[in-house]
Amino acid sequence: MPSFVSYLIHTLFPPSVRLPDILLIDVGLVFGIIGIVVFLTKTGRWGSLWRDWLTTVDHKKIAVMYLIAALLMLFRGGVDALMIRAQLAAPGAHFMPASQYDEVFTTHGTIMIFFMAMPFIFALFNAVVPLMIGARDVAFPRLNAMSYWLFAMGAALFNVSFIIGGSPNAGWTAYPPYTGLAYNPGPGENYYFLALLIAGLGTTMTGINFLVTTIRMRAPGMTLMKMPMFVWSTMVTSALILFAFPPLTVALAMSLFDRLFGSSFFTLAHGGMPMMYVNLFWLFGHPEVYILVIPLFGVFSEVVATYSRKALFGYPLMVVSILAIMFLSYGTWVHHFFTMGAGPGVNAFFGLSTMLIAIPTGVKIFNWIFTMWGGRIQMTTAMLYQLAFIPTFVIGGATGVLLAVVPADYQFHNSYFLIAHFHNVIIGGTVFGLLSALYYWWPKMFGMKLNERQGRWAFWLFFIGFWVTFTPQYFLGLKGMTRRIYTYPAGFGWHQLNVISTVGALIMGAAFVVLVYNIVWSLRFGERDLTGDPWDGRTLEWALPSPVPEYNFARIPVVHERDAWWAMKQRGQSLAGSLRAEDVHDVEMPKNTPIPFLIGVSFFVMGFGMTFKWWPIAIIGFIGVILCLLFSGFDYDDHHHLKADVIRNTEASLGRLQG
Amino acid sequence: MFHQWVKRPYRKLMLVALVAGLFSAGCGQQYVMLDPAGPVGKSELHLMILASIAMAIVIAIVFVLFFYALIRFRDKPGNTAPYRPEWDGHKWLEIVWWVLPAVLLTVIAIPMVKTTYALDRIPKAKDPVVIDVTSLTWKWLFQYPGQHVATVNYAVIPAGEPVLFELTANSPMNAFWVPQLGGMEYTMPNRVLPLWLEASKPGTYWGRSAQFSGIGFEKMMFNVKAVSPAAFQAWAQNTHATASPMTMQDYKQLLKFNTVGNATYGGYPQDTFPTVASGFTLTGSGMYTIEHNKNGIKYLPMTMSTNR
Structure with a gap:
């Protein structure tokens, strides 16, 4: 028995997770969990947590959960970033051990891409796409909840690694053979592969869901060329996800087999081919960077038109360019490894295809500028990010x-x-876009505006911090500093530039604090949005009250023009004014279900068991997954009818019913 | 030919930019990418500058339009700029910004393709010095098949002539990079990749691994010492005659996961470097076999039937 206990301690808490800072976090987490449990019990909110959140299939609530998760992960990834910058601030520094540094840059990259940017984007999809296309929910609401819980449990599995067992440490790209058992015996890489596989399943399902939603669920009259640009970008992103994630899944699974079952796909011994992993990974990885940025191209197209009070310039070409980017993005992956010995023909081809993709992107930039041209530009926080x-x-x-x-x-x-470069485009494109969207759609999601004054503070800190952090890094590159080095000797002239970069990172950290303060303050004291249309918007979501009632549209609108809501307002119509009591009918709504949550938990258990090769636990999780799927497959009681009277009462209380 | 007429003006621009921007920091020579010491690094720098200028033009155009629009069309009381809320397209403007970036990119693309091919062919030289490079955990092993010597964590090359590095790994992937001589190439297990570099004049140039390979990775630094060809021959012969050869036991010691200092050997065991290489350098196509014999080394193009 004592040997079993010591085995457990040795496996779950190896020295790499017994560092003082991690122990401090352990204590904080224990108290935090106790605090949450006590709070929920004292205020009697367990039932509400279960009914309103854990079992919900409502796209608007799922959006809120995605958003909370994304902001938490932004915090975690940001702390990792600050630790990296602290370590690099001085030559020969030992702010933390080298092994921990390797873990920190790995989790920074992985979390920011897979567990911050992706869920943040999905939060936006869920929050507004059904509203923009005049639908009552996504095409597959239960699948949508499943996507969320698979993402959440994947993220949870990834995040427990740093307190139990040890974090992955091979960089976010996890190139073999370094990820093989010969070089990396701990459980860290198992966590990485399993967490990304589980979250990736959820992402693939999100891709399918929103592809079908945008194709099939649009309101009558909304033809493809009348869709808001954000809906176009959702459709294109979903298509990218659908074809980009399978290669990733294959690459991760094969790496996992190498580690768990002794196969030799990518190992150093037995003729493994690490190069093949690199190809598969970037076959996913390049479309992935467009998955990360195209949704924000959509956001910017909405934001710039709204705050310039002008129609989007060159809409047809915006559509063409986004489709061109989609197709070209599958043909550029080799540019991530020009230095791996492909011949000059291959390298030149992929160099040219990469340059080609700059053309449609440039076209979009010009179109945004000319959307502002002849408009009236309002300097709101969302527009500042734009x-x-x-x-x-x-x-x-x-x-x-x-x-x-x-x-x-x-x-x-x-x-x-x-x-x-890649921080310049991922922060400058994706993160600026996410924050722009946050300020733009916050009133729609939560029913109040985020305070503009505080928002501007956060913006300027973030914007200045960003340039102070990353400008020196271009010059560090020219001076020959390579990525992922734990420390560097003095004498290369890298010191001052690194110090400046670290100062910039601290400014960005301050911006995050202001952002959180802004959110918390606004939740309590923020200006309520009573009209549902605080920005004088152009698309259908602004026709609805804020926050949006469960059924979204009391009556599905009919669309005649591109900026449907703007056109209605120009004609002096509104959805609200024209709603008559007899137009409201019973509405069929999806029913809450615990299955998505339970399947997520089962995947977590299975993933945890496989990480430590504790097969009984893995099998229990697997059985849980199968039972959930079986039950869900034969569960026909999946919807309910919302009575017309209930809807009429809700609309009347919002003052939107005629008579 | 395009090369030639664009070269002169941008050289001057480059000098102005570099002198103003970088030497003001007081340590211009530390910008290793901008201070190449050989033809490979130089041709790469030329492309960097050409592309930078083309991109600067794009940036300038966008910034002018952007800031003009931003200032002119702000929503301020009394702004007299025309307000045209329905203006949503202009055929010729849109054609212009499909064509403009395409033209600028073509300007970059043509020399890019040329240089890509040029860098993949080692310039004609009779019997270039060949160095077989193996990345180990966390150290660099350099073997000279023609001179029968080996070094650890430093290399000696003749200046003024191209040197062929054949790269492999008996470790996780690394990238072999000597910034002042030219761009990098990966070292990968089970593959041999070629890279040719040349130092125009004698000197010591630092190199390092550019691909993360574990906790000792940042210590994978090495120096490349370029000496005159005669001094190189003298060094090789002297080393081969006086330094003790590497034994299999020594090689196994090097395979351990640790960092070590410099070492020099007057020989090394066979079979510590793969004999099948893939690459386009030298032969111009596909895979080739490296044949070691007493006259030096030969490169035999591989066909399917001679495979092993």
């Missing part, structure tokens, strides 16, 4: 073209020039 995005993204895109020049990439590859 205005910061255009110059930032152009510079990031330009350095991207430099990297696409094959011989130049032989030098730039894996240097800090590359690091600066």
